[in-house]
Amino acid sequence: MSLYERKTTVERAIGVAVLVFVLFAPQLVSGFWMDTVLTQTFILGIGAASLVFLSAYGGMISLAQAGLMGIAGYALGNMVTERVEGGETKGLLLGWDPTLSVVLAVLLTVGIGILFGAVASRSFGIYFLMLTLTYSVIVFLFVSQVTQVGGFSPIAGIDRYTPGFMGDVVNDRQRLYYVSLAVALVVYALIRYLVRTPFGIALEGIRDEPVRLASLGYNVTLHRTLAFGIGSLIAGVAGVLFAWWSGQLSPSDIGLQATIQLLVIAVIGGLTRIEGAWLGAFAYIWISNEVTNRIPEGGLWLIGGSFNTVIGLAFLAIVIASPDGLMGLWDRIWNGLRGRGGTGEPAVATGSAGSQA
C-alpha cells in the first residue's frame, strides 16, 4: 500500500470516527457544547465551505459569503416574522409560511449572488477579493440603513418560525443540531460531487489557466459566475440555519467583522480543502470560547478585554507560519513522510489559491 493510499485510508478512518462521534454527540456532551460549539461549527462551517469551494476549485477568494449569508437570514427574518401585539421587532413582518419563506430566501440569495458573480467574474485574484469585500459591506450598509427591512435594532424571534417537519427549535435544540448536521453532510457531498463533474473540472482548469481554457472554447466568465451562484446557494443555506440558530439578526452579523470571521475560519482550516471549513470552524469557535472564558475581570495587560485581538494575533500567526492552514499542515506532514522514505506517489492536490497565498 503506497503512502498516498495510506493517507487516504487514515483520512477516511478519521472521517468515519468524526461522523460516529457527531451522530451520538448530543448524548455525550453537555447542552452548551452541543448547541454553542457543535451546531455553530456545522453552520459556520457550511458558510466557510462556500468560501473554500470557491477558492479551492475556482481560485476565487470571495469575501462576499458573510454578506450572502446575511441576505438569506434577513430575507427569511422579514418573510416569516409576524406582527405581535406589543412586540417591538424590526422588519417587514410579512408572516409568510416558513417552508415557502426558506425556499424564497435561498432563491433570492442565489439570484443576488449570480448578479454579484456576474459583475465580479471578470476580476481575478486580489481584485476579486476587494470587489467581494465591498459586496459584504454594501449588504451591511443596506440592512442597517434601509429601516424597512432592518435598521440597527435586530430582527428577533426568527427561530419561532420553522417549517413544520423541523418542529420547535427554540426549546429542543437537538432538532437544530441534527438538521444542521444533515445539511452540512449534504453540502459536503454536493461539493465533492460537483468538483468531479465536467463543470467542476472546467472550473479547476479556469482557476489555473483562464486564458488557455478561454481559447479552448470555455466560457470563463459564465463558469465563474455559475460557481459563484453555487457558492451563494451554500451560503444562503448557511444563512438560514444561522438565523434559526441565533434567533435574531442584526447588521453586526453581516458587516466587516462577520466577513473577517468567515475568512479566519476558512484560513485556519485551509483554503485548499473542503474539510478544512468545518475543522476551521471548530478551531475558531473553540478558541473564542476558551479565550472568552479565560479573560480575567478588567481585561488583560496591554490587550484589553476583547478577544478580537487574540483572534487577530492567532490569524496573523497562521498566515505567517502556515498560509494553507491546518489542512495544509496535515498535507505537508504526509509529504514530509513521503520525502523520507515513501515512493514517488502523486503529490497531494494543493489548489493554486493556497500555494500562492
Place this chain on the structure above:
Amino acid sequence: MKLPRGLGTFDRPVAERIRAWGVMGTVPRVVAAGLVLFSLLYVIVIADPVVDVGSWRTTNFGSAIDNPGAFLFTLLDALTFAGLLFIVASGFSLIFGLMRVVNMAHGSFYLLGGYIAYEIQQSMTGVGFSVQPNEVNTWEWVLPLLVAMGAVALFGLAIQQLLLRWNQGQDLRQALITIAVSVIVADQVIAHFPRHVPAGTKPFGGNAVGIGWPGWTNRLVDMHIWGVQYSLARLVMLALGAAVGVALWLWLYRTRTGMVIRAGVDDRQMTSALGINIQVTFAIAFAVGAALVALGATVGTSQGNISQGQDGVWLLNSLVVVIIGGMGSLIGAVAGSLLFGLVTAFSTAYLPTAGADCCTQYSPVLTFVLMALVLAFRPRGLFGRAA
C-alpha cells in the same frame, strides 16, 4: 496620463457597432445608458417636492430646474466629499500601485489617525467629546494633524518592515496579513480610545468623538449664485484634497523619488537591477500612504466624527474609489472620488423620501450599481492597466 483607447472614437457607424456587440453586448449597454439617462433626468426635471408623501417623485428639494440652489448645494457637497475621499483613497492607491499590497488595514489606520488627532487636540484645548470651532485656533488644528500623520506614518512603516517586506509578490498572503493587522489595530484602538472624556463621564471604548475645525473656517461663504451660502470648512476640505492631488502629482512626476516610484510601478525588478534601492522607495511610499490616511482621518473627524465602525466604512470608501478609478492610478483616484462623491451626495439628496420614515438611505444600492456599471465595461476600472 492617456485617455483610454476607444473612449472618444465615433468613426464606426452606430449600426455596425451594434452588430459587432451582438445581443449580449448591446443589452447591458442600453440598460446602462438608460439608467444613467434616467438618473440625470430624475435630478434635472422629474424630482418633485410637492407630490404626495410616499410618491416615487417626492424628494427633499425637487428637481434642479425648480430649485437650482439646492442642486448647487448638493453638487458642492459631492465635490467636497470627493476631496476627502481622494485624500484617503490616494494613499491606498499609492501603496497598491507600487507594491501590489492591498492594505486592508487602511480603515484601521483611519481610526488610529482620527483618535490620535482627537487626543492631541483635547490635550491642547480640553473640552471633551468635541470642541466648538470658535475655541480652536489654526495651530490647535494643525499640530494634531501633524502628530497624527507622523504617528500613523511611523506605525505603517513598522508594519511594512516587519510584516510585508519579506513576502513581496505574494499578494494574497499580504492581503490576509493586513486583514489580521486591521483586526488587531481596530480592536486595540477601540480598547484604548478615546481617553479624554468630559468630567463625570465613564470612558467607553470606541465612543464617537469629534475634532474642531479652526475657528476661521466656521462661517458660510456666499457663492453669489442662486443665493447659495456654503460652509467654508467643507470648501477647505475640497481645497485640501486638491492640494494633496497637486502635491502627489508634483512628487510623482517632477522629483527623482517620484521617478523611481513610477519606474517601480512599471517594472520592479528592472528598477532594482539598475542599482536603485527599491526597498527604500517602498518604505517611503508606504509611510506616505499611511500619512495620507491620517490626514484624511483628521479632516473627516473635523467634519463629522470618529467612532468604532468607521474603519469598515473607510475601507469600503477606499476600495470603491480605487475599484472604480483603477488600482494604482492617480488620475483614476481623482475620477473614482468624483464619481463616488457625486453618487453618494446626489442619492442622499434626491432619492425619494420613503413616506414618514426619516432615515432610510438607499445609497448603498447605488454604490453597487455604480461599481457594476463601471466594471461591466472596464473590468480594471476607468484608468486601470493590466498588472
